[in-house]
Amino acid sequence: xSDNNREKEDIHPLxxxxxxxxTRRQFLSRGANALGLAALASLGGGAFAAPPSGxxxxxxxxxxxxxxxxxxxxxxxxxxxHVIYLHMVGGPPQMDLYxxxxxxxxxxxxxxxxSVRNGQRLTTMTSGQSRFPIxxxxxxxxQHGKSGMWVSELLPHTASMVDDMCFIRSMHTDAIxxxxxxxxxxxxxQITGRPCIGSWVSYGLGxxxxxxxxxxxxxxxxxxxxxxxxxxxxxxSSGYLPGEHAGCSFRAAGDPILYINNPPGVPSNxxxxxxxxxxxxxxxxxxxxxxxxxxxxxxxxxxxxxxxxSVPELTAITxxxxxxxxxxxxxxxxxxxxxxxxxxxxxxxxxxxRFVQVxxxxxxxxxxxxxxxxxxxxxxxxxxxxxxxDLKARGLYDDTLVIWGGEFGRTxxxxxxxxxxxxxxxxxxxxxxxxxxxxxxxPGTVYGETDDFSxxxxxxxxxxxxxxxxxxxxLGIDHDRFTYKYQxxxxxxxxxxxARFIPDLIA
Numbered sequence: 001x002s003d004n005n006r007e008k009e010d011i012h013p014l015x016x017x018x019x020x021x022x023t024r025r026q027f028l029s030r031g032a033n034a035l036g037l038a039a040l041a042s043l044g045g046g047a048f049a050a051p052p053s054g055x056x057x058x059x060x061x062x063x064x065x066x067x068x069x070x071x072x073x074x075x076x077x078x079x080x081x082h083v084i085y086l087h088m089v090g091g092p093p094q095m096d097l098y099x100x101x102x103x104x105x106x107x108x109x110x111x112x113x114x115s116v117r118n119g120q121r122l123t124t125m126t127s128g129q130s131r132f133p134i135x136x137x138x139x140x141x142x143q144h145g146k147s148g149m150w151v152s153e154l155l156p157h158t159a160s161m162v163d164d165m166c167f168i169r170s171m172h173t174d175a176i177x178x179x180x181x182x183x184x185x186x187x188x189x190q191i192t193g194r195p196c197i198g199s200w201v202s203y204g205l206g207x208x209x210x211x212x213x214x215x216x217x218x219x220x221x222x223x224x225x226x227x228x229x230x231x232x233x234x235x236x237s238s239g240y241l242p243g244e245h246a247g248c249s250f251r252a253a254g255d256p257i258l259y260i261n262n263p264p265g266v267p268s269n270x271x272x273x274x275x276x277x278x279x280x281x282x283x284x285x286x287x288x289x290x291x292x293x294x295x296x297x298x299x300x301x302x303x304x305x306x307x308x309x310s311v312p313e314l315t316a317i318t319x320x321x322x323x324x325x326x327x328x329x330x331x332x333x334x335x336x337x338x339x340x341x342x343x344x345x346x347x348x349x350x351x352x353x354r355f356v357q358v359x360x361x362x363x364x365x366x367x368x369x370x371x372x373x374x375x376x377x378x379x380x381x382x383x384x385x386x387x388x389x390d391l392k393a394r395g396l397y398d399d400t401l402v403i404w405g406g407e408f409g410r411t412x413x414x415x416x417x418x419x420x421x422x423x424x425x426x427x428x429x430x431x432x433x434x435x436x437x438x439x440x441x442x443p444g445t446v447y448g449e450t451d452d453f454s455x456x457x458x459x460x461x462x463x464x465x466x467x468x469x470x471x472x473x474x475l476g477i478d479h480d481r482f483t484y485k486y487q488x489x490x491x492x493x494x495x496x497x498x499a500r501f502i503p504d505l506i507a
Contacts, residue, residue: 074476079440090363100150104136135423157385170448195239209352252336327386367424401439465499
């Protein structure tokens with residue numbers, strides 16, 4: 001028998017199948033193509049590249065090191081260890097909530113001056129209107145706290161704690177439609193497929209617990225569902241970061257996490273034996289190939305097994321005292337409500353979850369502001385107040401950053417019909433309001449100003465990249481140094497254009 005035939009017989013058929021299915025990166029990393037390997041090295045990948053700083057390393061005994069995050073982090077003393085990000089999907093109308101514009105009462109049903117609009121592109125939903133009549137807010141405002149922050153009558157609980165909060169009234173974005181705008185707000189890029197901010201934080205800082213995910217996502221159900229936007233898992237994707245840093249979505253009904261429980265007839269000890277054998281095979285593959293997918297499978301199988309005991313305890317809110325529901329409201333007892341998700345968020349950070357992302361839909365008020373906005377505000381007002389009071393009472397407030405806001409704002413002019421009692425508002429990227437609380441953000445701050453029409457920023461603009469840089473700074477991270485090599489580039493959450501953190505937003 002020739003040497004060539006003997007070599008062919010020694011190759012297991014399963015290995016041949018694996019070779020056919022392997023990725024380009026795996027193929028080149030095995031050295032099967034020296035020219036391709038050299039080319040890949042020039043792009044910053046493959047065998048010649050340093051491993052990503054968030055990766056595990058294989059030890060001589062085949063075991064894996066513990067998670068290390070980005071090797072140089074943190075860059076500064078972190079003020080925050082956890083983040084609870086409350087994203088209001090659809091774009092809350094800033095002039096009906098936080099950006100008080102009393103002069104607009106004089107402009108009711110008058111056309112928005114061309115000098116104010118200044119050639120701004122519009123969505124197709126209002127670009128065909130023959131006129132752009134101004135719709136003043138129908139809600140009353142009052143100043144509150146030492147900061148003198150103006151807050152709508154729709155948010156009485158929020159108004160009572162403005163001196164604990166840091167308001168940014170000069171946020172702006174480059175996107176005018178929901179899909180790119182939400183993606184931009186969550187990933188720092190309008191193009192899908194990039195890592196979201198929760199994944200970046202998970203990769204950079206690692207886990208604070210052993211039995212729950214580092215990054216968790218909760219999608220709340222609004223009381224009103226008149227006009228909801230799509231919310232998909234791409235918003236909590238890890239993108240080009242290792243897959244273990246993707247958000248873990250918890251469900252409101254049924255098992256909190258799909259497939260977390262053992263199949264019928266499979267006891268825990270049998271499940272453990274199966275996972276031990278599977279881990280050994282995956283570790284052999286990881287030592288040979290070193291691919292992120294195998295490493296992610298190892299970590300996620302083990303975490304899922306540990307979560308079988310930790311998740312039921314986490315979600316057992318019936319054990320909460322009655323005082324909890326006096327804080328968050330009775331709605332917190334109902335799975336899936338916004339109040340319930342904020343309570344769950346507190347329970348998660350209390351148990352070491354690093355980043356909790358909450359989405360609440362139905363803020364896309366193209367019409368019927370009077371019918372929808374009060375319900376949206378009722379969903380969030382006491383719940384946000386209760387969350388902050390609860391974090392304070394439990395000693396979690398100082399190192400937990402709470403963020404509230406949408407992907408853009410709304411127009412001062414009405415979309416569709418206009419009356420004193422009702423109106424609609426289109427998308428508006430030029431200015432909108434967000435707030436932060438706790439986690440080293442500067443309390444009692446009102447940052448930025450808009451013009452009389454809440455249409456243009458006149459003082460202290462804050463771009464999305466600046467906002468992200470500020471969040472990272474509060475977590476002890478220099479956004480310019482926090483990179484990941486991908487496709488030959490040092491990728492960053494804050495992109496390639498200049499960005500800065502805002503010192504005035506930090507205590």
